Amino acid sequence: MSEKSSVKQRIDTLTELLSRYNREYYELDEPSVPDSEYDALFRELQQLEKKNPELATANSPTQKVGSKPLDKFDTIEHEVPMLSLDNAFSEEEFEAFAERVAQRLDRDQPITFCCEPKLDGLAVSILYEEGELVQAATRGDGYRGENITANVKTIRNVPLSLAAGAPKRLEVRGEVFMPVAAFNQFNDQARARGDKVFANPRNAAAGSLRQLDSRITAKRPLHFYAYSLGVIDEQAEQQLPGSHYQRLQQLAAWGLPVNEEVKTAATVAECEAFYEDILQRREQLRYEIDGIVYKVDAIALQNDLGFVARAPRWAIARKFPAQEQLTKIIGVDFQV
Numbered sequence: 638m639s640e641k642s643s644v645k646q647r648i649d650t651l652t653e654l655l656s657r658y659n660r661e662y663y664e665l666d667e668p669s670v671p672d673s674e675y676d677a678l679f680r681e682l683q684q685l686e687k688k689n690p691e692l693a694t695a696n697s698p699t700q701k702v703g704s705k706p707l708d709k710f711d712t713i714e715h716e717v718p719m720l721s722l723d724n725a726f727s728e729e730e731f732e733a734f735a736e737r738v739a740q741r742l743d744r745d746q747p748i749t750f751c752c753e754p755k756l757d758g759l760a761v762s763i764l765y766e767e768g769e770l771v772q773a774a775t776r777g778d779g780y781r782g783e784n785i786t787a788n789v790k791t792i793r794n795v796p797l798s799l800a801a802g803a804p805k806r807l808e809v810r811g812e813v814f815m816p817v818a819a820f821n822q823f824n825d826q827a828r829a830r831g832d833k834v835f836a837n838p839r840n841a842a843a844g845s846l847r848q849l850d851s852r853i854t855a856k857r858p859l860h861f862y863a864y865s866l867g868v869i870d871e872q873a874e875q876q877l878p879g880s881h882y883q884r885l886q887q888l889a890a891w892g893l894p895v896n897e898e899v900k901t902a903a904t905v906a907e908c909e910a911f912y913e914d915i916l917q918r919r920e921q922l923r924y925e926i927d928g929i930v931y932k933v934d935a936i937a938l939q940n941d942l943g944f945v946a947r948a949p950r951w952a953i954a955r956k957f958p959a960q961e962q963l964t965k966i967i968g969v970d971f972q973v
């Protein structure tokens with residue numbers, strides 16, 4: 638077999654495997670492999686496609702976000718697509734990202750980043766009109782998500798109305814997750830009843846939120862943190878601060894829950910210190926995270942940088958090492 642055809646065969650195998658894993662993870666909420674294994678296969682496919690662009694297809698899992706919405710739900714079209722994030726798996730990869738950003742922007746001063754724990758739940762979009770929650774959707778395939786309005790309304794820390802002065806029209810994006818203690822308690826009770834238990838808090842959150850009967854969702858201990866804005870009416874947009882971090886504080890002032898760990902970092906070294914600090918405290922946090930998200934803080938610079946196929950150029954997720962490697966790195970025993 639020629640080298641080209643064996644590369645093509647490997648690309649086909651990876652495409653098939655990743656498509657199956659996507660279906661298990663996004664549609665069935667039942668992954669069969671750990672995220673680290675998925676991430677390694679995804680990266681292998683990305684690298685093969687980069688080296689052999691003639692073998693890459695628009696249909697590849699590396700070009701897509703999430704998975705199509707489940708048929709059992711009505712769907713909602715996202716006015717602004719809900720994308721994914723590129724990943725960095727080491728300090729060097731994060732530094733290379735920061736350098737690419739600086740080069741693209743042609744800047745020699747350091748760029749301020751907003752640093753945020755990467756919550757391990759699922760992304761949702763929540764729309765408020767005249768200060769009232771009117772619609773909520775999952776990310777779905779990035780363009781169309783599942784209508785989960787009734788379910789999101791049952792999440793206790795999601796406000797049904799915003800504070801006075803909130804925009805006429807405001808779409809908030811954030812993560813729905815199940816805190817670890819609540820997840821353990823939920824699974825203990827399910828086990829005692831002989832019911833199905835969830836593999837991890839992420840699947841518990843996804844399975845709980847995508848229920849047809851919102852009374853079931855209401856019984857699940859879900860929580861929400863806002864991490865960005867989607868659409869907003871023009872008048873309110875003009876009054877927004879130009880910093881992503883300040884915008885999050887504005888969301889908090891309107892009554893939306895924002896993670897108190899979020900901070901800005903003025904240099905790459907400060908970004909790395911944030912990563913180390915959160916990694917050390919990972920097990921004490923009341924929710925699961927799988928890394929740190931860095932976002933260029935200035936919205937004007939974000940707009941200059943724009944997007945590629947499935948992710949913005951102005952953000953990256955620096956993933957934590959897989960849990961089995963963690964033991965070696967910081968000398969603490971973790972449950973895997």
Ligand code: NAD
Pocket residue numbers: 658659661662663668669670671672673675676702703720721722724753754755756757758759760776812864930954
């Ligand atoms: P991602 O999880 O790498 O990054 C994007 C997501 O991060 C967003 O959609 C949002 O939900 C989340 N997020 C959390 N905190 C955030 C914050 N502060 N700001 C912005 N976003 C934040 O990308 P993805 O496309 O959702 O999923 C891909 C990942 O899912 C893979 O890297 C893999 O780890 C996992 N996955 C696993 C399997 C499996 O079979 N085990 C299958 C598919 C995907």
